[in-house]
Amino acid sequence: MLPALSYAYDALEPYFDKETMEIHHAKHHQTYINNTNDTLKSLPVFANLPVEDLIQKLDQVPLDKKNIVRNNAGGHANHSFFWKILKQGTVLQGELKNAIERDFGSVDTFKVVFEKAAATHFGSGWVWLVKKDEILAVVSTVNQDSPLMGKAISGTSGYPILGLDIWEHAYYLKYQNRRLDYIKSFWNVVNWDEAASRFIYT
Template sequence: MAYTLPELGYAYDALEPHFDAMTMEIHHSKHHQAYVNNANAALENLPELAQGCPGQLLTKLAEVPADKLTAIRNNVGGHLNHSLFWKSLKKGTTLQGALKDAIVRDFGSVEAFQAEFEKAAATRFGSGWAWLVLQENGKLAVVSTANQDSPVMGKAIAGCEGYPLLGLDVWEHAYYLKFQNRRPDYIKEFWHVVNWDFVAERFEKKVEHCNCAK
């Protein structure tokens, strides 16, 4: 089953003035599309691995042939990460309820969580992602991954693990047209467009055995 580029569900300019329309269009229609195309090419002769969602595949990278591992890790990872990213963006939502309570419980305050998340995003060397994850012990944690790695890949591969609730893309293609080299400014603007309703739904209704954008 071939992967396809998901629709955003909103216009490219819907996140203005925080995230600009040109960046959103290029990021979605060019960069994400490239990950989809390259993932499908890598999986073309591996139908048994192409079944199901990308989140399931990324938990089974040990089963991937060595000559396909890098391509699948990078491109299926890129597809999964971006699919989650688009759904986690929306203006006008509020952090509240059980998710807010859990953040205060595990980080001390919302402000402390945001500071830790911003640090993870700002200090990720080169390209990668910052994440809020739900760990197996039920606690929340902030982690970061390199390139297009995802926490669902596990600690041995990604250097961390957990169920991703919220991710921020800190590749330069995500912000350079608007923010140039000012990554911290981009990170600050992110808080204005987090879709807390989507994040809360993932937290409260964690989809067992699936890490995709549902």
Template sequence: MQILNFTLPLGLGWMVSSAQTRLDSIQQAFLPTPNNTATTTAIMAYTLPKLPYSYDALEPHFDAETMEIHHSRHHQTYVNTLNAALEGQSDFSALAVDDLITKLDQVPADKRGTVRNHGGGHANHSFFWKNLKTNTTLGGDLKSAIEKDFGSVEAFQKEFETAATKVFGSGWAWLVHEDGKLKVVTTANQDSPLMPKSISGASGYPIIGLDVWEHAYYLKYRNKRPDYIKAYWNVVNWDEASSRYEQKK
């Protein structure tokens, strides 16, 4: 059997080689390089965290439609706006968002308002999602500390509910740990106790926090904020709260 040696004609071989060169050039132009990847990472320094549960997991206390809108639209807007504000500010965009808002007084003045509102919104909501879960129980050292600092769990809950109800407009109610004690504080808008006290008016390390913006409850509770606040006790992730307390006590 005779094996034929096949050789491409000179012109056709040049065409194949040229096509391969053009293909390599296209791939280099469109596939991300390390530099392109770094640039993308810098621009998108902050991302929307995934929820550790489904949107309907907190039913009937927090409804699925509100959770979906709250997470995928409101929180996403805070992330997008924060990234846009910090574009080109690598010293700040490289920070974890909790660290960023502790340094809010160091952010350039023309960026500070946006970072306060949207960095605060991103930090507060990232904490809020982790702080929600059904069927957990307050106990251990955190329960003992609440009883010591407030007199009883019921007294703490009453103080927290009163504070959350009295927030005028939009804001947050918090249980925080500071100087060896637990206390209830509130902040306006998307301010956080982690921010400098001169900016937020509050201080302390958050143990739990409740969003009392209307977008957090209006679809289910309408104007009945006190009902929403009472429902919160059914979805507090006391395991997460206890862990945070242990870290800071």
């Protein structure tokens, strides 16, 4: 089921525009869900798993179904997380801020590292701040891969604290080819409260 947003489609203006948010949520995300559900009809053992659990069990999915589950359940998991990590008006503080300063030297340095990873990622994918073994790191994944899938599948691992969608469908209506402008706008809509709760949870 498509998760409802806790805010209106225009709540992130002027940084993330209403039209993009509506299409991104109601069309792109819904398609990932539909494709996942259709595939899981033939895989009942996986059908009732929470999507984040499902993508951590891809090594158990039959080979002929693995890529479609990887791409579509991955898209569902990534977007479900993405909507929660967006909100205007929150402030980075507390334990998460301290950990970022510890592992990157400063918040500004962290933002530079994150922006560079997002700007230089070739093609579609995601950039993440992850926590692994109590250390924070910036990583990227291709297509709809998630660090939760593990290094053998996604090329990296860790528990996502922040994530930024860098598929063109996430920004092209407003920013066209100006991916860096979109990336920089992200800092205005990060839900630092949600990020902090994920950091503490792990």
